[in-house]
Amino acid sequence: MQTNRDVIVIGGAVTGASVAWWLTRLAPGLRVSVIERDPTYARAATALSVASIRSQFSNPVNVQISRFGVQFLRDFESELGLAPGQGDLGLKENGYLFLGGSPEAPGVMAEIAAMQRDLGAATQVLTPAEVAQAWPWMQTADLTAGSFGPRDEGWFDNMGLLGGFRTAARQAGVEFVQDVAVGLVMEGDRACGVRLASGAVLGCGAVVNCAGTRSAEVLAWAGIALPVEPRKRTVFVIDAPNARHPEAPLIIDHQGYYMRPEQGGWITATVPQDDGPCDADDFEPDAHLFEEAIWPMLYQRSEGFDAVKVQRLWVGHYDYNTLDQNAILGRVPGRQGLFLACGFSGHGLQQSPAVGRGMAELIVHGGYRSLDLSELGMERVVEGRPFLERAIV
Template identity: 35%
Template sequence: MYTNQLLAEPKKSTYDVIIIGGAMLGSSVAWFLAKNADFDGSILVIEKDPSYEFTSTSHTNSCMRQQFSAEINIKISQFGANFVKNFQEYMGGDERVPQIPFHQYGYMYLADNPIFAQTLKEAQIIQEKCGAGTKHMSVDQIENDYPFYMLDDIIAANHNLIDEGYFDGNTIFDWWKRSAKENGVEYVNNEVVSIEKNSTGNYVETITLKSGEKINAGQVVNATGPRASLTARMLGIQLPVEPRKRYTFIFDAEKPLDRDLPLTIDPSGVHMRSEGQYYLAGCPPDVDPAVEYDDFTQDHNIWQEKVWPILANRIPQFESIKLLNSWAGHYAFNTLDQNAIVGPHSYVKNFLFVNGFSGHGFQQSPAMGRGIAEMITYGEYRTLDLSPFGFARIENNEPFIEKAVI
């Protein structure tokens, strides 16, 4: 029977898989693992805050795009889009499971210089080869489709109306948790305070909880979001992931646009899109350091001095707008290359990463959960090869190249 209440202590002293962190990525791994007919082990998910109030999951803007420059990132999002559109089918046809809203107004990347315009053109060719619907647009084409933009400084754009836009990721998250629990996954409200290896240091043997229990582990998954480096540090592993603030603003327009606003990536770094009857904008701060794990304080000057002027410049109708809500969330920011770190550690083989998504976590969570479940069950990836995101590149200081990072 499903219950939303979490126990504080595990029921057993040994688990085949322990997942540290029960938000979007941790629950994706748990669900894909529990539904895999070839996996018959026990799964424990440890979540320190079952309200998820301060997780990246709770502060996400929940968007999907095919517009990446690396083929593997495109394919990851294509699977994510397929998963969203066929969610009930993936959930076994469960009639309780709702259809997921997916508003496909696309991403609009605006280029204000020849170098970036060429980058967009090259990316469009790669995306098209992968089956994405991205179009490289001239200024006249942009103006014809979206006459509300001010385009005096723009020379080209990329836009895709197929499988790109906003989706209701929180409903997916809720059903992953619910279904995982119904299939025997145990969630506990607790915190890992230490991880112990064997005498040779190549295998995790136990984890110790804040409540004092020492639990034997077959395999351990680090799914602790912006806190991933703290978890890795318990094993003496240095992970280049840190929390960085990202700001989100919901606003109303006195003169609403006559059509959906694509998720527009302005050359300034501010992005904006439709949000139901309202609009959403977001950005990083101009100075973007790592912050404390519990620092969600907003800098309200960012709206007044940066975001609003940029919105009004790009879309003159946004000169008269009213801020309705705002918040600061944390990216789990990979300082090496702003891409995921996924798969087993090179030496501690039963310690696996699903970290460092740098803002891509929601849209990539279906493919990543499936991939980690495959690695745990079979010792290899069987659908998408996620090895380019492996830990070896961290050790070798070899960044994964992805040009389309927001």
């Protein structure tokens, strides 16, 4: 067994690459290897994400994660020490707009927005009339309130973020290994290595599970169950010639879909009614969802969606945490040297800068130094204690 590694990261997409880079930033010279099965990332959640970021979460720790993340995106080049032009992520701050339709929505939105503003966000709670004034193309008769983030929210270049982390990590000495992890080497309750499909066995001082939809499989090698499974999301790119609104925010509609403008058209998706686990290799789009579910909701929101053409569609996977749809981070109780960063349920890309920093602090310093992420620890999973958001998208 080769034993010259300090840390092995399983999974080299955006979370794994962020963890690796932060490790070398906090501890220059640390010997870090990242195991990635497909360096093209063709089926990675990172590559198939709609690449958005928001401050509008109901748990303060998630707000703080995104507050750090958006500033990190702005300062990406300088943070990573990249050459000019290597790190422009094209952050487009059109904002997020949550549309509420229940009697409780105005009060709940006002309470959450106050907390978000205390943490530096700019969230505004709007009446239906104010929504109509700001976006006159929308039908608002069914609304009771809207929650809008006029800055620090929007979308960005997903592969630019991944590419930047990988470039900077490599420059700092991180080794990226194209192979498939197939097992852990355990000495009692301590993780001390990783077995690869190639037959190699790599020894190390710590293992970080950033395997996304396959993270439960990795943790099972240590004899522990993890409530994370692949969930399929079909994303549609549509052209609506009577509804061209490039200035629009990313809209989360209480009817059950989201949409945002994209190069003269729109990106949109919904959660299928029969949502459940899928095979990790199932990337067949549920094409029927647009006509049967999404299109009627779009038309109800705006008559401009009377004529729509689907231009393309794709499937991405969530590493879906069935307990509470929040990330599972930190040490694995009862297993020394084994760490988790998974279960993001669709939020992993925007959370990767802060999560990478937090995981590196935990490994290098033995505890969180910048932002306490302990509420997202594995302990809540062991105890069956959900850490819920009040609105999951």
